[in-house]
Amino acid sequence: MGVKFDPNLMKDLKAFGLKDANKCMHCGNCTAVCPLSTPENTFPRKLIKYAQMGLKDKILKSPEPWLCYYCGDCSDTCPRGADPGETMMVMRRYLTSQYDWTGFSRKFYTSEKFEIIAISIVGIFIGLALWIFHAGNPNMEHAHLNSVWPAPAIEIADIVMGTILAILLLSNTWRCVKFTMGDLLKKIPLEIYITQAKELVIHFLTQRKFGECTDRMQWIVHLLIMTGYSTVFMLVVVFLAGGIHVIGLSWDEIMFQRDVIYPFFHPVRLLGYYATFAILYGTTYAMIGRLKKSKAQYKNSHGTDWMFLILLQLTTLTGIFIHFTRLLDWPMPTYVLYVIHLMVAVPMLVLEVPFAKWAHLAFRPVVLYLMAVKEKYLQEQKGAA
Amino acid sequence: MEKESQLGGFQGNVQKIATFPYKGTEDNDLEALIQEVTQNEKIKVYTGAKVDKTIGGPGVFEATISQNGTTAAHRIGAIVLAAGWQPYDPDKLDEKLGFGASPNVITNVMFEESFNGGKIGRPSDGKDVTNVAFLQCAGQRDPDHLPYCSSMCCVTALKQALQIKAQNVDANVFVVYKEMRTPGQSEDLYLKAQEEGITFIRCQSPEVKVSDESLAVEAEDELLGEAVLMENLDMVVLATGMVPVTAFGMDITQEEKKKDEEEAKKGEEDLDDIPLDVIRRSELLNLEYRQGPELPALRYDFPDSHFICFPYESRRTGIYPAGCVRRPMGIATAQEDAAGAVMKAIQCIELTSNGAAVHPRSGDMTFPEFAMQRCTQCKRCTVECPFGAINEDEEANPLPQITRCRRCGVCMGACPERIISFKNYSVQMIGAMIKAINVPEEDEEKPRILVLACENDAYAALDMAGINRMKYNAWIRVIPLRCLGSMNLVWIADSLSKGIDGIILLGCKHGDDYQCHFVKGSELADIRLSKVSETLDRLALESERVRFETVSIIDYDRLPAVLDEFAETIDEVGPNPFKGW
Amino acid sequence: MANTETQSILVVGSGMSGLTAAIEAAEAGYDTCIVERNPYLGGRVNQLHHYFPKLCPPYCGLEINFRRIKQNPKIRFFTMAEVEKISGEEGDFEVTIRLNPRYVDEKCTCCGKCAEACTMEIENAFNYGMDKVKAAYLPHDMAFPMRYVLDPALVKSDEAQKIKDSCPYDAIDLDMAPRTVELKVGSIVWATGWKPYDANKLDMYGFGQYPDVITNVMMERLASWTGPTKGKIIRPSDGEAPETIAFVQCAGSRDENHLPFCSGICCLASMKQATYVREQYPDAKIYIFFIDIRATDRLEDFYNRVKEDENIQFFKGKVAKITQDENGKDLVLRVEDTTTEELREISADLVVLATGMQPNTSDTPLPIEVPYDDYGFVASQNARPGIYAAGCVRTPTFVSEVVQDGTAAALKAIQSVVRR
Numbered sequence A: 001m002g003v004k005f006d007p008n009l010m011k012d013l014k015a016f017g018l019k020d021a022n023k024c025m026h027c028g029n030c031t032a033v034c035p036l037s038t039p040e041n042t043f044p045r046k047l048i049k050y051a052q053m054g055l056k057d058k059i060l061k062s063p064e065p066w067l068c069y070y071c072g073d074c075s076d077t078c079p080r081g082a083d084p085g086e087t088m089m090v091m092r093r094y095l096t097s098q099y100d101w102t103g104f105s106r107k108f109y110t111s112e113k114f115e116i117i118a119i120s121i122v123g124i125f126i127g128l129a130l131w132i133f134h135a136g137n138p139n140m141e142h143a144h145l146n147s148v149w150p151a152p153a154i155e156i157a158d159i160v161m162g163t164i165l166a167i168l169l170l171s172n173t174w175r176c177v178k179f180t181m182g183d184l185l186k187k188i189p190l191e192i193y194i195t196q197a198k199e200l201v202i203h204f205l206t207q208r209k210f211g212e213c214t215d216r217m218q219w220i221v222h223l224l225i226m227t228g229y230s231t232v233f234m235l236v237v238v239f240l241a242g243g244i245h246v247i248g249l250s251w252d253e254i255m256f257q258r259d260v261i262y263p264f265f266h267p268v269r270l271l272g273y274y275a276t277f278a279i280l281y282g283t284t285y286a287m288i289g290r291l292k293k294s295k296a297q298y299k300n301s302h303g304t305d306w307m308f309l310i311l312l313q314l315t316t317l318t319g320i321f322i323h324f325t326r327l328l329d330w331p332m333p334t335y336v337l338y339v340i341h342l343m344v345a346v347p348m349l350v351l352e353v354p355f356a357k358w359a360h361l362a363f364r365p366v367v368l369y370l371m372a373v374k375e376k377y378l379q380e381q382k383g384a385a
Numbered sequence B: 001m002e003k004e005s006q007l008g009g010f011q012g013n014v015q016k017i018a019t020f021p022y023k024g025t026e027d028n029d030l031e032a033l034i035q036e037v038t039q040n041e042k043i044k045v046y047t048g049a050k051v052d053k054t055i056g057g058p059g060v061f062e063a064t065i066s067q068n069g070t071t072a073a074h075r076i077g078a079i080v081l082a083a084g085w086q087p088y089d090p091d092k093l094d095e096k097l098g099f100g101a102s103p104n105v106i107t108n109v110m111f112e113e114s115f116n117g118g119k120i121g122r123p124s125d126g127k128d129v130t131n132v133a134f135l136q137c138a139g140q141r142d143p144d145h146l147p148y149c150s151s152m153c154c155v156t157a158l159k160q161a162l163q164i165k166a167q168n169v170d171a172n173v174f175v176v177y178k179e180m181r182t183p184g185q186s187e188d189l190y191l192k193a194q195e196e197g198i199t200f201i202r203c204q205s206p207e208v209k210v211s212d213e214s215l216a217v218e219a220e221d222e223l224l225g226e227a228v229l230m231e232n233l234d235m236v237v238l239a240t241g242m243v244p245v246t247a248f249g250m251d252i253t254q255e256e257k258k259k260d261e262e263e264a265k266k267g268e269e270d271l272d273d274i275p276l277d278v279i280r281r282s283e284l285l286n287l288e289y290r291q292g293p294e295l296p297a298l299r300y301d302f303p304d305s306h307f308i309c310f311p312y313e314s315r316r317t318g319i320y321p322a323g324c325v326r327r328p329m330g331i332a333t334a335q336e337d338a339a340g341a342v343m344k345a346i347q348c349i350e351l352t353s354n355g356a357a358v359h360p361r362s363g364d365m366t367f368p369e370f371a372m373q374r375c376t377q378c379k380r381c382t383v384e385c386p387f388g389a390i391n392e393d394e395e396a397n398p399l400p401q402i403t404r405c406r407r408c409g410v411c412m413g414a415c416p417e418r419i420i421s422f423k424n425y426s427v428q429m430i431g432a433m434i435k436a437i438n439v440p441e442e443d444e445e446k447p448r449i450l451v452l453a454c455e456n457d458a459y460a461a462l463d464m465a466g467i468n469r470m471k472y473n474a475w476i477r478v479i480p481l482r483c484l485g486s487m488n489l490v491w492i493a494d495s496l497s498k499g500i501d502g503i504i505l506l507g508c509k510h511g512d513d514y515q516c517h518f519v520k521g522s523e524l525a526d527i528r529l530s531k532v533s534e535t536l537d538r539l540a541l542e543s544e545r546v547r548f549e550t551v552s553i554i555d556y557d558r559l560p561a562v563l564d565e566f567a568e569t570i571d572e573v574g575p576n577p578f579k580g581w
Numbered sequence C: 001m002a003n004t005e006t007q008s009i010l011v012v013g014s015g016m017s018g019l020t021a022a023i024e025a026a027e028a029g030y031d032t033c034i035v036e037r038n039p040y041l042g043g044r045v046n047q048l049h050h051y052f053p054k055l056c057p058p059y060c061g062l063e064i065n066f067r068r069i070k071q072n073p074k075i076r077f078f079t080m081a082e083v084e085k086i087s088g089e090e091g092d093f094e095v096t097i098r099l100n101p102r103y104v105d106e107k108c109t110c111c112g113k114c115a116e117a118c119t120m121e122i123e124n125a126f127n128y129g130m131d132k133v134k135a136a137y138l139p140h141d142m143a144f145p146m147r148y149v150l151d152p153a154l155v156k157s158d159e160a161q162k163i164k165d166s167c168p169y170d171a172i173d174l175d176m177a178p179r180t181v182e183l184k185v186g187s188i189v190w191a192t193g194w195k196p197y198d199a200n201k202l203d204m205y206g207f208g209q210y211p212d213v214i215t216n217v218m219m220e221r222l223a224s225w226t227g228p229t230k231g232k233i234i235r236p237s238d239g240e241a242p243e244t245i246a247f248v249q250c251a252g253s254r255d256e257n258h259l260p261f262c263s264g265i266c267c268l269a270s271m272k273q274a275t276y277v278r279e280q281y282p283d284a285k286i287y288i289f290f291i292d293i294r295a296t297d298r299l300e301d302f303y304n305r306v307k308e309d310e311n312i313q314f315f316k317g318k319v320a321k322i323t324q325d326e327n328g329k330d331l332v333l334r335v336e337d338t339t340t341e342e343l344r345e346i347s348a349d350l351v352v353l354a355t356g357m358q359p360n361t362s363d364t365p366l367p368i369e370v371p372y373d374d375y376g377f378v379a380s381q382n383a384r385p386g387i388y389a390a391g392c393v394r395t396p397t398f399v400s401e402v403v404q405d406g407t408a409a410a411l412k413a414i415q416s417v418v419r420r
Ligand SMILES: Cc1cc2nc3c(=O)[nH]c(=O)nc-3n(C[C@H](O)[C@H](O)[C@H](O)COP(=O)(O)OP(=O)(O)OC[C@H]3O[C@@H](n4cnc5c(N)ncnc54)[C@H](O)[C@@H]3O)c2cc1C
Pocket: B308, C012, C013, C014, C015, C016, C017, C018, C035, C036, C037, C038, C041, C042, C043, C044, C045, C048, C050, C051, C052, C053, C081, C082, C083, C191, C192, C193, C194, C195, C196, C216, C217, C220, C265, C269, C272, C355, C356, C357, C360, C364, C390, C391, C392, C393, C397, C398, C399, C400, C402
């Protein structure tokens, strides 16, 4: 029985970076040109219509924003300059903020001031904490991080942070699941959820969908950043697990924050180099693109897009510098860089992972997985009928 | 000559206009134009006036203009009819559109009239408007109301919507359209409206919901696949269309029918076979023309030209309709249109003063001459003249007004007494040509076929067939006619009695999409021909011997086949028994 | 003061707008001179099969107009001519006209002997390159002036002398060279019309790549008896009759990446062409993919008429991509049905791109400064004192409005010379 027009949504979405969606005349070109749009899930035009009409509920239920990888084809060919790809990006930001029950994400997205202040506060807090809580007699002859900030302490802090983040991210993801699936969520038998689980893994690892886009460069850049980031993330997690002193476990070989230097061909060192290269290449490409507005997806940059790239690049840069200062065995620079490194990395994790752009790392594969589940279910329903 | 007390017409009510280059709205510059007109010493302006009567014809029109109770007669060379339009009566609209149910449901015309002072406020209480819906095609493109599209109301709605946005950026403005029609550069205005945040909804049948204090519109949004409800509206603006002023007033053919019925009178001769034009008593020109007081109207009562290539050729010589009386249009087009009509008017005066005809035989110096002694007052010529050039005196004698005449020769073809002729074209002339055709004797077994072809199209097509070296039956002899409408039945009778075996008339298409340069010539010829069958019967001749065929100028590819097929038919029918008489 | 020289009016371009302007002014008693780039008068409408909504042949009106020219000593015209320079001002323009050689003079009777003798063939521009003509050719069946033309390549070739000798009337002059003419005129009407938007720029539709993707102007030629197929609408790839025909509206129109404006006529042109197809193939299925159907004023009747045809489906959605299916025969159009949110792939075996009209002034501006709009149209009918724009050079539209505009321009041109 129809829907009500809501004038406020459009204004709200502006804060999330929406600019050109007004101009859409609903020719349907974007949906037909989109390499990822399918007969089951057509987009992006539909979402633009929702935005124009203020249909918040429909947007909340829409999985489509997560199915878009922002290849930009639709924006490049939109006859109206309505930049439909941008609308999809905005939808992702908006949905991220809607999934987030704390309301933090919304603030983060809608106020650049808030964003900068939040990041600065966390950064400064970390800096101060490291300043205050360091060991009494740091090794000033050799670059030994453990002598300044003993691994167990860092691990504790890490685990605390990790748990909080995980709770936040998981709860937000749960809301994402609930919104997108609606009533279906409980109707679909568990079995299908289980059998389709492999999809989740595959999508996460290969970004296969993205490969279907016509602009391969975009997929490569995305894959670089994603794999680079995941590698580092995995290394951190694995090492954390290897040296959980707190509960009495410790496996020296893969203990966290070891002051040994691996031989050049050691897998860990190689992985580290790969990650550094991948992230630096990817982020630099994206930053130049955004500066030059070279492609559709780079034409409109939201504050959070910049913040994301800057933090990531800074984290990586400081990380690799630490690696060099350690190789050179320069204690003081190593310690200073370490502080800076954490002052950047921690806010990035704390704020971006559950509340902003990094959250898509969870939402996208989950939604893709849910769509696979749904499709399977509907197929079975059809078969049964 | 303006009916109202002020110049400017509807545009006088308008505050902002949308025109080239359609990048936004502009101030109405009508005042400057009015100044220009009133200050030009060559323009005499009558306001609050009416044309009581118009007599004469191009070059010698005399219009009686009444103003404030006084009348003055004016000699006029030509007339531009730019009497415009009236808004479609909103009371007739579908109830669904809510007109009348709330003072806040208005029309696009009311919008202009009410807010030309500046502020756009809610009609009921003048309060600021924040939620406004425009419903397009209200009673337009609808067989029950106006079947056509008024062309300008999409642009008008965009303009009015932009005006509201300019007054209040935060206003929510909706345009509910069936088809967004912004051709040419006006597409830019559509884009502009979108950029300004106006919401567009495509819906074929929106419904206005009026309850005590609230106004809402429900529209099935085709592009969403669901109904959308727009609530708390301050105002709904309906895009009603334009009705030409020529659409008002009783159609005289209806009047006549009534009169006939009342008096149960029978004319001396039955003229019912001639289809009459729709002419309404719309009190614009009040022509003293035998065929009626105004311009004959085309579909939907526009006195337009039916010709794509000659849009100013109305059915009354020297009278050129311009602007929305001709077809619905916006100001930019209307201004150009008026300039074009004036061009035609000046040209008409120029040609007429030289004694020459206007389009399509422009420059022709001959004219129909009536040998009145033999006239039987049968009225054929006065009724059939496609341009209403012939009046009647009290004794029902035809009174040709030569400057109205287009030299088509229809009267010449119509006259049963054959008393109408031109210096260079007459019944006798063509008769002589027919006489000169050599008819083979019966034993030669070669039939003779006469083709009477319209010289404008059919003859040109035959020519093209010749140039392309296409062959057609050798029995054929062709005589070009000025217009098939000038075909006099006596030629058919003469030909048949002379022993010619078959006659085929080639003329332009008639009917709704007629192509006849003289509008009704080929149609009238066809009607006349249909009466020949009686004659044929009387002479005991087969009706296949005469035929009417429609051809256009590009039909030369099929023309030989048509002629060959006719020749075959004639061959089968056998020789004309009158041969050798 | 008025003098005869500067009272004359120059009309550049002889499409329906220019032709009308020239004839109307001449019939009102003014000397006019037409300059036309083509070897024939009449412009683009020569290449149309029928006019909407009456479905009548454009030659009908052209023929009347040509006759008016033949009868009227006040009209002069130059074909194969272009205006090179305009100087001076209202009432006193000096115009330099460049005349390109036709190599055939007025002695030509159109006997066609030169074409018979000629072996060289060139692309037939009149049929948009869909077939070839002899390099000694009549531009088209009803060309006015009715006179042959030799292609410059032919004149340079070895065949030239043979061709010259083949003419029984000695009408061929191989030594004709370009020349210029200086004219003094009082005012100028600029009516150089439009050209079809270059479909090669629409790479998403595979024009040039798939032979069965054609443009609407080509369709007019296919339907015309004087066209490359003698009026048979067939698939260019294999000459077969098409079964499913798709009309892609707004192909490069209403599109910021191409022409942002709407050409105003292509909706109607496609509907008209659908009637051509339906007349030839009673079983053919037709799709018209549109954003909005723009049939203004009483043209709405025509829309209604076409809508009644059950075999013609109006489909609301802009075609995004055209590809060929595996068997290499059918074309597949990817499009969203925006009324149902369905993503569809529709097969057709002939696709007609409804390309728009781009003003010729967008690449060949006037040789004197006048204002243009964003798309290269002359920004106003009063382009500059004494210079008036008319027809599709000002706004894209259909013939009756173009004629209206030409008539209006004639008035302004006359007013301009009379004012002096
Ligand atoms: C596919 C299609 C179908 C159409 N069908 C219809 C229809 O059915 N009905 C209808 O009403 N309209 C139709 N139209 C529109 C119609 O074609 C135009 O309205 C009409 O051609 C406009 O005439 P014009 O005089 O402005 O321009 P043109 O016809 O383009 O005439 C311009 C003339 O100027 C000449 N010229 C150009 N540059 C120069 C120069 N530098 N110097 C000298 N001369 C020059 C050209 O050679 C040409 O002869 C159709 C259009 C298209 C694209």
